[in-house]
Amino acid sequence: MTQIRSLFVTRLYQAPLSAHGKPIDPEELEATCLSIAEDDEAGQDWCEENSFPGYTSYASLTDLPWRMPIFKTLKKALDKHVKAFAKDLSFDLGDKKLKLEDLWINILPEGGIHTAHIHPHSVISGTTYVAMPSGTSAIKFEDPRLPMMMAAPGRTKDADEALRQFIYVAPEVGDVLLWESWLRHEVPMNMAEEDRVSVSFNYGWGN
Template identity: 75%
Template sequence: MSQIRSLFATRLYRAALSEHAPVIDADEMAQSCYSIAEDDEAGQVWCEQNGYPGYTSYASLTDLPWRFPVFGDLVTSLDKHVAAFVKDLEFDLGDRALVLEDIWINILPEGGAHSSHIHPHSVISGTTYVAMPGGASALKLEDPRLPMMMAAPTRQKGCREELRAFIYEAPNVGDVLLWESWLRHEVPMNMSEEERISVSFNYRWD
């Protein structure tokens, strides 16, 4: 009897951040993001020089959990989510652990986008969502096999999710998404008149 199986799964973790304590106050997190963005002159300069729409602390700040207690609480929660994802992935970490490598703020205005990229040198990457107004862009995830498909025809409209070349994951405020850092992803143009706020992060094998 013939068999068809799905091989080489790409896992995506999605959960409410509140599933693991401490509970993060969304309004406090949003206010902290705006306060940091306003004071971070180096980050503002970097965004302007590199054509980054809106604001990111990616290239300027490395101590968010120290600056604001709400970010310290966030990392405590994220550590637990990442541990749950690692269990699902069945990683053999030996006597080492995955630890937070960096964490940064993203404030994306109307018309802003973040082009396709990966996160080298990390194991797990992810984002938690602070503000997602109506019309804010979903996270676009790319099938890692796409560059090798060469002459393959396109898939039928409405094909099974596991066969699609791109997945658009539309998170809610308070959600956390985790994926393996080699998975290419992007943030399409924000079509909302309001700002899309998220906090992204990487975990490395320490």
């Protein structure tokens, strides 16, 4: 009997942030992100020096959960989401837990992009979405096998999602996405006039 199975599956977790932890007002979170961006001169300088579109706190602020109560609440919710995803992935964590390593703000203006990248040295990465104006970019994920496909033909437009080489996900405000940190992803150009605001993070293991 013929059998066709899916092997080496890449998992993507998507859920409302409010599914775990205390509810967080997206407007309050957005206002907090914009206020921090306005005051963070070191982050502004880094973005300018590195030709980074918009603003990110990645290279300047490492203590947002300590600095602002709303980020402390956010961390507690994310901890629960990551725990649920790790269970789905059947991770054998031993006597250690996955812990938040980095959490940073992203503000992507019209015309801004985040080029394709991975998050080395982390286990789970993700983003929660704070402001997603109409027409703004989805996040794009790349099949991790793509560099090894060599002579393989492309896929048809109606191919099953699990067989496509690129997947676009358009989350809503208040959603959280989680993926394993080796999964290459990018944010195509923001075509909306308003800023696209999100908070990204990495979780590590073994520390």
